[in-house]
Amino acid sequence: xxxxxxxLLLMMLGLVxxxxxxxxxxxxxxxxxxxxxxxxxxxxxxxxxxxxYAKSRNGKGIVIKKEHLEEGVRLKVDDxxxxxxxxxxx
Numbered sequence: 001x002x003x004x005x006x007x008l009l010l011m012m013l014g015l016v017x018x019x020x021x022x023x024x025x026x027x028x029x030x031x032x033x034x035x036x037x038x039x040x041x042x043x044x045x046x047x048x049x050x051x052x053y054a055k056s057r058n059g060k061g062i063v064i065k066k067e068h069l070e071e072g073v074r075l076k077v078d079d080x081x082x083x084x085x086x087x088x089x090x
Contacts, residue, residue, distance in 0.1 A: 042081045054081055 042054035042062055050066035052075045064081065075081065 037084045037086055040083050040085065042083060044075050044077050044079045044081060047075065047077060052081075 040056050040060075042056050044052050044054045046053040052064040052066070053061065054064065055061050062081075062083065064075075069075070
C-alpha cells in the first residue's frame with residue numbers, strides 16, 4: 001500500500017513539474033501584470049455540443065465550455081481565443 005501512495009505522489013510531482021515548465025515557456029502578459037499572469041493564444045480547432053476545443057502554437061490544448069463564455073458569444077473554427085493564466089507561487 002505504501003508503494004502505491006509513493007508512486008502516486010511521484011506521478012503528481014512529475015505532473016506539477018511538467019506544467020510549471022510548460023507554462024513558463026508561454027508568452028508573458030502585458031508589463032503591468034508581467035509577474036502575475038501569462039497570456040496564451042489558442043486557435044479553435046473543433047466545436048462539439050457546448051465545448052470548444054483549441055490549441056496553442058506550441059501544441060498544448062484546451063477545452064472551453066460554452067457556459068464559461070460571456071452570454072451571446074459564439075466561437076467557430078479558426079477563431080482566436082486569448083487566455084490569461086494566473087501564476088501562483090507555491
